[in-house]
Amino acid sequence: xxxxxxxxxxxxxxxxxxxxxxxxxxxxxxxxxxxxxxxxxxxxxxxxxxxxxxxxxxxxxxxxxxxxxxxxxxxxxxxxxxxxxxxxxxxxxxxxxxxxxxxxxxxxxxxxxx
Amino acid sequence: xxxxxxxxxxxxxxxxxxxxxxxxxxxxxxxxxxxxxxxxxxxxxxxxxxxxxxxxxxxxxxxxxxxxxxxxxxxxxxxxxxxxxxxxxxxxxxxxxxxxxxxxxxx
Numbered sequence: 001x002x003x004x005x006x007x008x009x010x011x012x013x014x015x016x017x018x019x020x021x022x023x024x025x026x027x028x029x030x031x032x033x034x035x036x037x038x039x040x041x042x043x044x045x046x047x048x049x050x051x052x053x054x055x056x057x058x059x060x061x062x063x064x065x066x067x068x069x070x071x072x073x074x075x076x077x078x079x080x081x082x083x084x085x086x087x088x089x090x091x092x093x094x095x096x097x098x099x100x101x102x103x104x105x106x107x108x109x110x111x112x113x114x
Numbered sequence: 115x116x117x118x119x120x121x122x123x124x125x126x127x128x129x130x131x132x133x134x135x136x137x138x139x140x141x142x143x144x145x146x147x148x149x150x151x152x153x154x155x156x157x158x159x160x161x162x163x164x165x166x167x168x169x170x171x172x173x174x175x176x177x178x179x180x181x182x183x184x185x186x187x188x189x190x191x192x193x194x195x196x197x198x199x200x201x202x203x204x205x206x207x208x209x210x211x212x213x214x215x216x217x218x219x220x221x
Contacts, residue, residue: 034208034209042213043201043211043212043213043214044158044201044211046208046209046210046211049208091155093157093158095209102146102148102160102163103160103209104160105157105158105159106157107156107157108156108157110155
């Protein structure tokens with residue numbers, strides 16, 4: 001399988017600040033990466049699809065100006081949560097598409113906004 | 115109607131039991147199908163892909179019925195370590211996740 005890393009794994013920030021989360025495919029090139037959010041005891045919710053070299057495609061209801069996605073290279077996508085609020089506290093997970101539509105997930109970033 | 119629907123669970127079974135999970139999907143154009151496993155506070159991990167001919171990997175058997183838009187996962191001789199949430203995933207242009215079914219295997 002493919003390896004996807006995510007950094008940081010855990011972050012606490014104050015309300016109003018911005019947080020950047022990095023997602024890297026370590027042993028393969030990923031033209032497409034995905035960002036998900038998961039609240040406790042709920043399923044993964046797709047936030048956006050990140051395409052290398054182009055703008056991300058956001059799911060309905062996800063504010064693109066609040067959740068900035070940059071896919072600058074074939075191995076790196078970043079998600080920046082701007083002006084974070086306590087309701088943004090969640091588990092953010094990225095994934096990268098490998099072969100045969102299989103997706104491999106990063107270990108996730110637990111964000112707590114105080 | 116949700117795009118991917120799963121048995122809500124939770125399933126509580128004794129060690130050694132056989133347990134089956136079901137999943138239905140709404141997009142008939144879906145191309146790929148998977149079962150993922152997610153442990154508490156961890157990321158999902160691919161358990162197995164699901165093929166039209168059905169596939170088996172040790173104690174796990176997955177089946178797909180395109181006509182009925184139905185996917186299943188069968189776990190035989192369940193182990194304590196099988197306790198997790200099992201996610202049904204359907205892919206078209208992107209992947210859509212079911213809400214997951216929680217399994218607890220007890221001694």
